[in-house]
Amino acid sequence: MNTDHLRAFVVAVDEGTFEAAAALLQISGSAFSQRIKALEREVGHVLVTRTIPVMPTESGTELLRIARQTVTLEDEARRSLGFHRLPGQAAPTVTLSVAVNADSLASWFLRVLQEAATWDDVELHFYAEDQEHTHELLRNGTVAAAVTENPTPVSGCRATALGTMRYWPVASAELLDRHRGADGAVDWERVPLIEYGIRDSLQRGALRRLGISGTPTTHMVPSVEAYNAGVGFGLGWGMIPESMIPPGLVEGTHPDLVIVEAIGPQETTLHWQHWSSTISVMDRLTRAVRRAAARMR
Template identity: 40%
Template sequence: MDELPLDQVYTLLAVVDEGTFDAAAAALHVTPSAVSQRIKALEQRTGRVLLMRSKPVRPTDSGQVVVRFARQLALLERGARTELGLAAGPGERQGPTRLAIAVNADSLATWFLPSLDRVPQDPPICFELRREDEAHTTALLREGQVMAAVTSSPDPVAGCSVRSLGRARYLPVSSPEFEERHLSSGRLVDRLREAPAMFFDRRDELQDAFVRSLADDGTGIPAAGGFRHYVPTSEGFRDAIVAGLGWGLVPEAHALPLLRSGALTLLATDRTLDVPLFWQQWKLDSPALAAVAAAVAATAAEKLLPPE
């Protein structure tokens, strides 16, 4: 493949980030026609369609490769300029280094945010956090949308390094009234399959995994006919269980105070569910990314259970 002109590469990144050609033109201080011409020239140079002209625009698989390259290049260039004490280059956005990170909702609600407060702010760093299920955050890494991710996958994405953070523990709980009404008789695993259950979203598999761990036959909650509530925030999920809508797996940090107060009851005293968490990031010599990784690892060591 021919050399990729940087103005065209950065223009593609601007279009993806801003969502439209017009918005990218405004951000780059050029005309929409110039943006369109650069994208067409880059597509001709690579021999591939790089953008789907939707609203907002979306990169194709080939476009994701170029977007990832552009983000990595921009991060390295900004880091080099900072170390050399150079001013921003022509067309480069002013302001702090921006790091996009994918994090699951429960980590955001329990232990992750304090780690960002530990990151040195000289030079300044701003964070763009993308909330996604821990089993799916690596997809954002592959697409070049984020530079690092908290994930449940130990298998590194191409071009990324991986380190273990620890285990997030979840407790099976319900309100005392819900337990009395739905779970007081019969085998617990049978009652859990039939009782209303809380799910974060349609990708949430924790409740199914817990039921399978109890079952002799390894089956979970019936997909058809199951009584499922969906509440897509960590705090809302917890509060819905306290309100008696259903049972579910709640992060230990959220569950313990409510268990002590009597607002929740533990459904199985000898069973928990641990989710291993990992930190994946681009393999880049970036001081900003290294500082964030160190802060996240230090906080995880304090707040999570040790890796198995």
């Protein structure tokens, strides 16, 4: 397969429109469309929807990971060997797309960004997704690597255990007091909770372990900083990573917030999955991730 055609396919999916993809590749819209059509003729399948945003079809999803790997390998080769470089021209960058759960991205993974700030040959694209689902982005070819709960390697990938993130159930003392019965017990079916998104299952899982089958008021706050603030304001209770909880909370000396003892802490073991094909930039990223994960808590 022509790598220019594969690159056009990958960029179309990433950019969301043919126009934006053509502009990124610095070719005309008609030339870009011809590359997509040529690739579809070669494989005998329609690969992308002609919608906004552009989406891979079922056949396109099957090809996307291979296409992304091929493009990445070509970029690595061009960088290493200096293909098509004019005197004084900067070497091309290698693009790596990575899926990371939002809590990690806002805490221990920041050390990876600190290391990557010294790299001049890598362009990093991050996708924030719940740790239970990041491996899906790896499987469908959206990303080349992922921080995930899933220890089973996606086909064509390697998996390495990173460590454990501990989450504490935190609530405003005033919020809990408003939902206590005459016996002093908290009515958990009435206490509002906060979730990061519709696929965040930490809080609901904790309620199920308490034997609570009802669905309390649920606020969706898709920002780590705003989520933690919402818990602090008493909007609802939520699970907060140990590295982000305020001083004095675990010790019981915080003036406003308390640990929900009835629920207790929950630990999530994270893994690093990435393509099996070895390229130097992926190896470097993997080493940075493992160093950062050693200080996860």
